[in-house]
Amino acid sequence: YEQARVQRAAVVLKEFLAERGRQFATVTPEVRQIPPSSVEVNLRVDEGAKVKVGKIEILGNKAFGDRAVRRAMANSRPIGIPKSIFLESLFSKTFDSTKLEEDKDRIRMFYSQRGYFLARATEHTVTMRDTPPGRIWWFPPMIWKKTKPGKKADITVTMEEGRLYRLGKINFTGVKQFKTLDVFAPGLFKMDTGDIFSTEKLGKGLQELSKLYGNFGFIDAVAEPDFDPRPDGTIDLTLNIDEGERFFVRRIDFEGNNTTRDKVIRRELLLDEGDVYNTRLWELSILRLNQLGYFEALKEEEAAQMTRDTRNNTIDITLKVKERGRNSVSLNGGVSGIAGSFIGFGYATNNFLGLGETLSLDAQLGDRVRNVTFGFTEPYFLDRPMQLGFTVYTQRFNFDQAREVSLFSGRNLIPLYESLGRENLLNYVTNGVGATVFWSYPLRRSFARISLTYGIDRQNVRTLNSATNDQFQFSNFLNFDGPNQLTGIITSRVVPSYQYNTIDHPITPSRGKSIFASVSVAGGPLGGNVNTIEPTLSFTYFRPGLKRGHVIGMRLLGRMIAGYGGRTAPPFNRVFMGGENDVRGFEIWSILPAVYIPSEGVTEVLNDDGSARLQPVIIDGERQNVIATQRIPIYQFIPTGGDTQGLANFEYRIPIVGPVVLAGFFDAGTNRISLPNQLRLNPGRVAELNFNHPGAAFENQSQVIRATQQIRTSTGLELQIMMPVVNAPFRLYWAYNPTIVRDFFQPPLAADPSLFPNQATMLRAAQQFARPSSWFERRSMFRFTISRTF
Numbered sequence: 001y002e003q004a005r006v007q008r009a010a011v012v013l014k015e016f017l018a019e020r021g022r023q024f025a026t027v028t029p030e031v032r033q034i035p036p037s038s039v040e041v042n043l044r045v046d047e048g049a050k051v052k053v054g055k056i057e058i059l060g061n062k063a064f065g066d067r068a069v070r071r072a073m074a075n076s077r078p079i080g081i082p083k084s085i086f087l088e089s090l091f092s093k094t095f096d097s098t099k100l101e102e103d104k105d106r107i108r109m110f111y112s113q114r115g116y117f118l119a120r121a122t123e124h125t126v127t128m129r130d131t132p133p134g135r136i137w138w139f140p141p142m143i144w145k146k147t148k149p150g151k152k153a154d155i156t157v158t159m160e161e162g163r164l165y166r167l168g169k170i171n172f173t174g175v176k177q178f179k180t181l182d183v184f185a186p187g188l189f190k191m192d193t194g195d196i197f198s199t200e201k202l203g204k205g206l207q208e209l210s211k212l213y214g215n216f217g218f219i220d221a222v223a224e225p226d227f228d229p230r231p232d233g234t235i236d237l238t239l240n241i242d243e244g245e246r247f248f249v250r251r252i253d254f255e256g257n258n259t260t261r262d263k264v265i266r267r268e269l270l271l272d273e274g275d276v277y278n279t280r281l282w283e284l285s286i287l288r289l290n291q292l293g294y295f296e297a298l299k300e301e302e303a304a305q306m307t308r309d310t311r312n313n314t315i316d317i318t319l320k321v322k323e324r325g326r327n328s329v330s331l332n333g334g335v336s337g338i339a340g341s342f343i344g345f346g347y348a349t350n351n352f353l354g355l356g357e358t359l360s361l362d363a364q365l366g367d368r369v370r371n372v373t374f375g376f377t378e379p380y381f382l383d384r385p386m387q388l389g390f391t392v393y394t395q396r397f398n399f400d401q402a403r404e405v406s407l408f409s410g411r412n413l414i415p416l417y418e419s420l421g422r423e424n425l426l427n428y429v430t431n432g433v434g435a436t437v438f439w440s441y442p443l444r445r446s447f448a449r450i451s452l453t454y455g456i457d458r459q460n461v462r463t464l465n466s467a468t469n470d471q472f473q474f475s476n477f478l479n480f481d482g483p484n485q486l487t488g489i490i491t492s493r494v495v496p497s498y499q500y501n502t503i504d505h506p507i508t509p510s511r512g513k514s515i516f517a518s519v520s521v522a523g524g525p526l527g528g529n530v531n532t533i534e535p536t537l538s539f540t541y542f543r544p545g546l547k548r549g550h551v552i553g554m555r556l557l558g559r560m561i562a563g564y565g566g567r568t569a570p571p572f573n574r575v576f577m578g579g580e581n582d583v584r585g586f587e588i589w590s591i592l593p594a595v596y597i598p599s600e601g602v603t604e605v606l607n608d609d610g611s612a613r614l615q616p617v618i619i620d621g622e623r624q625n626v627i628a629t630q631r632i633p634i635y636q637f638i639p640t641g642g643d644t645q646g647l648a649n650f651e652y653r654i655p656i657v658g659p660v661v662l663a664g665f666f667d668a669g670t671n672r673i674s675l676p677n678q679l680r681l682n683p684g685r686v687a688e689l690n691f692n693h694p695g696a697a698f699e700n701q702s703q704v705i706r707a708t709q710q711i712r713t714s715t716g717l718e719l720q721i722m723m724p725v726v727n728a729p730f731r732l733y734w735a736y737n738p739t740i741v742r743d744f745f746q747p748p749l750a751a752d753p754s755l756f757p758n759q760a761t762m763l764r765a766a767q768q769f770a771r772p773s774s775w776f777e778r779r780s781m782f783r784f785t786i787s788r789t790f
Contacts, residue, residue, distance in 0.1 A: 021094035024048035052092040054152030060159040072110035073103040095153040115196035118162035127154040165197045168234035174241040214279030220244035247277045250314035256321040259354040293506040296322040342366025370396040387440040394433045401426040427464040447502045453495040460488040483529045491530040493522035514540040531567040549655045555790040557647040568678045574641025583669040585714030585735030585781045593709045595702035596635035606760040633696035633750040637773040642671035659722035667714045696750045713739045732784045744772035
């Protein structure tokens with residue numbers, strides 16, 4: 001037992017409490033003898049009142065206001081929303097006298113970064129005052145809770161600002177590698193003669209100077225600044241540089257790549273053994289490796305162990321990687337008395353056999369659906385940086401009206417429909433088969449690639465009875481112009497594209513940008529019966545957020561589609577928006593324009609008193625009275641896809657713990673019909689309508705409802721949880737939609753009142769075909785999904 005050690009423990013405990021706002025805490029050692037030769041030591045603690053920071057007053061400041069100076073005091077300033085003026089001082093921080101000197105140093109740095117090189121906080125005073133007990137709202141259980149009396153520490157800081165300094169001359173000493181280093185000075189330090197002298201710019205400039213030397217192998221180059229403040233308000237800066245020696249790369253080794261072959265990593269490195277070490281090329285090499293997505297994100301300062309040999313001026317690099325889950329396997333199946341049986345299998349890898357190849361196989365085989373897709377990509381064809389790949393697929397869907405209605409209703413209605421006779425049901429089989437081949441090549445020493453893709457697919461419908469065949473023929477005749485599914489839709493397209501991509505990781509990006517431009521051309525000399533041109537332009541950008549680990553992301557996307565050669569874009573190729581991939585707060589594919597197209601309807605003919613008019617007909621040789629009807633021209637309301645898409649997405653991602661990220665987002669998008677002449681009806685249908693109703697004078701053009709084309713916006717919060725098995729985040733989000741469409745649309749008038757025999761018949765027709773169409777979009781949305789918006 002030593003009395004001094006007990007007292008020292010008491011002092012340490014008091015200091016610990018003082019750092020947490022308990023400056024008035026007392027620690028009393030109590031020692032009790034325990035016979036024959038032991039003692040019991042108790043430290044009795046009275047925490048006292050907790051001290052919070054009160055008012056902060058700045059004296060002697062003229063160049064900057066009190067609010068700006070207080071913002072520099074990170075340890076003492078109130079907690080709130082930065083630079084929000086009214087919400088900056090929401091909660092007081094705990095007072096810690098030991099950290100007040102750190103805040104004074106931060107004030108000095110704040111001034112020196114803005115040209116006041118000799119500014120300093122000369123002295124400070126702290127005044128303690130008591131605060132009465134209060135009340136706070138406690139949740140749960142939602143009650144007012146009393147608080148204990150406390151203390152506030154009012155801080156007064158006195159400033160000596162000095163004068164504002166500007167940069168004079170920049171001199172370099174010890175320079176041997178560069179003959180004209182002073183030429184680079186304005187670009188390195190972002191300051192020129194006469195500019196306000198900033199120590200912040202100086203610090204960043206010294207880092208850039210070190211990187212400049214590192215690009216030539218001088219990795220130990222050090223620059224020591226020497227300042228000479230002059231009476232005329234300028235500062236002459238002298239940089240004393242110790243360049244050190246030029247280093248060469250002797251050896252590059254890898255650790256942690258248990259599956260990935262060494263050559264897959266080595267071919268992404270821009271440095272080779274025997275080369276002069278280059279800091280810039282090593283940074284780009286780390287970025288290229290991160291873009292592969294094979295490994296956990298590599299950090300430049302932590303990813304490699306560099307061992308110097310100062311005698312031979314060589315460096316050994318050991319790159320340490322941690323491989324991500326590269327394989328994804330799924331197996332599912334089931335048996336149903338209504339839907340029949342099915343089995344599904346899926347396999348995907350982004351690093352097949354450790355060679356960097358991508359392989360995917362997905363199959364679903366059953367009574368209703370049979371889909372098989374196979375894809376393969378070789379990133380280095382013939383050991384050259386040339387990417388080559390292909391995808392082939394086949395799909396078959398067996399539509400049975402009795403079965404589909406039973407699945408939708410949850411009841412077995414197959415016997416009921418079978419009783420109607422199979423010749424009277426809508427039964428058909430859709431078949432599709434296609435293939436895609438793509439090639440891409442990087443532009444020399446850049447992150448840009450040019451690509452060329454060719455794809456061909458054929459889709460057709462095989463009807464299983466005459467009633468279904470008539471239905472498809474009639475539907476194609478009634479609706480928009482385009483190829484007929486019964487005869488087969490063949491699309492042959494070529495897509496040249498350009499992409500510039502510096503995003504650091506494909507799954508968890510944190511910085512970089514991507515520019516993508518493509519033009520898809522289908523038909524014409526390529527064959528097929530679909531002629532379309534579809535240009536697309538996309539820009540994606542990521543950068544660090546306001547705090548370490550936060551990420552700001554944004555995307556801009558524009559797209560347009562049009563037919564050519566006398567043909568229009570098929571309805572299924574038009575633009576549909578809404579859902580988790582673009583504007584998150586709306587239903588999937590619910591953002592689309594609506595139009596009115598020419599059509600005809602059948603209405604009952606009434607007498608003047610409103611009763612049904614009867615007319616005699618001969619049925620099965622007998623005279624019967626039936627209700628008289630009349631065909632009239634109308635405009636039919638139809639939602640359809642657009643031809644022009646504009647989209648903007650913004651996210652602010654905040655890591656919570658482990659793979660969990662909270663993101664605030666804002667989406668805005670529009671889906672428009674910019675080319676109304678591309679939305680035409682079947683010419684035979686228009687001719688028939690005008691023959692039956694010459695007074696309507698229908699044109700082969702739809703009437704666009706402009707209100708459905710307005711911009712939709714959505715904002716909200718999204719919880720993202722990265723799932724390593726599928727290498728994609730599980731997303732749970734809530735969205736609020738500031739701009740929505742809620743309206744009733746009145747159809748145009750096609751029938752002249754003179755067509756009707758009386759007013760009663762006209763009113764009946766108006767009730768049937770002139771009623772406003774409602775368009776009602778939800779104000780908020782709650783949804784979960786697996787994928788990323790961008």
